[in-house]
Amino acid sequence: MNMKFIKKVPTAEEIIAQIPLPDHIKIIKQKRDQEIRKILEGEDNRFILIIGPCSADNEDSVCEYIGRLAQVQEKVKDTILIIPRIYTNKPRTTGEGYKGMIHQPDPSKEPDLCEGIKAIRSLHIRALTEFYMPAADEMLYPENYMYLLDVLGYIAVGARSVENQQHRLTVSGVSTPVGMKNPTSGDLTVMLNSIYAAQQSHNFIYNGWEIETTGNPLAHAILRGAVDASGRNIPNYHYEDLINIAYEYEKQPMVNPAIIVDTNHANSMKRYAEQPRIAREVLISRTYDSLLNKMIKGLMIESYLFEGRQDIGENIYGKSITDACLGWEDTERLIYRIAEKV
Template sequence: MAMNFKRRLPIPKEIREEMPLRSDLVEAKQRFDEQVAAIFRGEDDRRVLIIGPCSADREDSVLDYMTHLAKLQERVVDRLVIIPRVYTNKPRTKGTGYKGLLHNPDPEAPADLLEGVKAIRHMHLRVIEETGFFTADEMLYPSNYQYLIDLLSYVAIGARSVENQEHRLVSSGVPVPVGMKNPTAGSTTVMLNSIYAAQAPQSFIYRNWEVETEGNPLAHAVLRGYIGLDGRTYPNYHYEHLERLAERYTEEAGYANPAVIVDCNHDNSGKRPFEQLRICKEVLDSCRRNEDVSRLVRGFMVESYLEDGNQPVDGGVYGKSITDACIGWEKTERLVLNLAERV
């Protein structure tokens, strides 16, 4: 047998009913989502900062981090709107290894997807209820997005998924901003095609339903660098990259609300997380030099946790990433305050 159907999992509606978002927070989320939408529409000149651990691996350290971050948000709210990364499923280039909380609610135990679908919602709910943040996650599996549809204020489409038809179609029906990353090989044309598809009305089959969407006018670009033919990492956040993209990615070319988020880690930093502050500074300098670039750049993505660096899954250091290396809290605070000062 090619597939062993082990057990039926609860459908998203059942999980949402079992673990609901409080009614007062439903209204708060609507207000917050409108603030974020205004930034992406260019009606609010603040910047969005999507920041947090590479992977949300365990509740205690993630909540500890988010508590610190919530206090920092209060200090910069007039300049920055923070959406914390609570990334609960991780793409694996070779398809093996730790795949995130969805697969491994206990990182050191075998995969358990039944507990995983409950764990991802529980993680997001605790962050929202205990800090007042509304969250961001990567839509690695489009069919699973509905487990979190009422909680997320930002959705990312990863570099390995952005050319996938289902990701593009589902993104057209997401009610919050969706960031479409450039693919790992770096093509901005692929990225722009994905944005165009996500902004267009679509009809398709989703979870055994025939569905229609009106298109998502808040779908936008995320620049994350790329891997060249020589296998080395290359950035795409420099002034010339932003200038050229601003020339192609316009309302006249058929795009609603052209916007860019700069991912300061991954191939833009060459997986050197301590470069993220420098990258933020350079991008804001480019914004000061060119009005078109300034209108286009709406924010940043940063990978940050309690401790610098990363460790193996069984490393045992509290608040240290078990996937990509992050900056620790001291550097995070410095980055956020410096960014707010320069916006």
């Protein structure tokens, strides 16, 4: 066996007992969870913005960023509900590079997954306790969901994971809203199948248990663009793309059909500065068509304190070490502009 067993990882129960969520924050989170649910179920007409750094690399800078978001949230609360991104797990196409805080609590040091589990829970709880905004994270490893099950406000299943059976089955047992991205190929059937599977009940093995799930009616679509066989990016945020997926979605036997549009990744060709333009186009399409107005519930935007990206070791506070992001000034302007248009 080509494996070296380093140390046993604490169970979710042990970590939650060690780093508990305060009781008064549980009540605040439940209220926020209900608000997000009502938007996805069509009972609340507000628009969702899932926004924040590509990866959460530093607790202090992430919390400073979320603090700024919280101030803006208060000003746009009648039209927008903001869900900050705290992405602590990062997929790597080649397996190389920074894999997120869960792997390296300090990006400049060697991986330490036991400390990483504690670090990501502490970060989510700090952000929630200080700013009352349950955050979004990516379900890169289905088993790790249990460490954050009581703190997450939103979960995304990435383009490289959406066809994986264990992800789909795990989502069926999650009560949190989960966005299922289209795969990198852009095949919408894969995404729709994943949503359907996640909304059904299943029996399977999870963390050493035989379990039965009830299905997640809040599983929905995230459009992030695609990449063709030649490596060229293919956006799927244009009106024709949106109306096509909306019609296909309507044909499916699913509840709460909802779409979130990712303004970065293959939709922007990773040109982060294009995100405001893409957001504007999506809002125009949403205003133009009643079905899109009903189905497009929000946008996903990558943003941090400072624009662009840096390499690990440059140590620029509040600047992404993975994909390039919008800076704060452009982000604030964009949020106010979206609030005016929705």
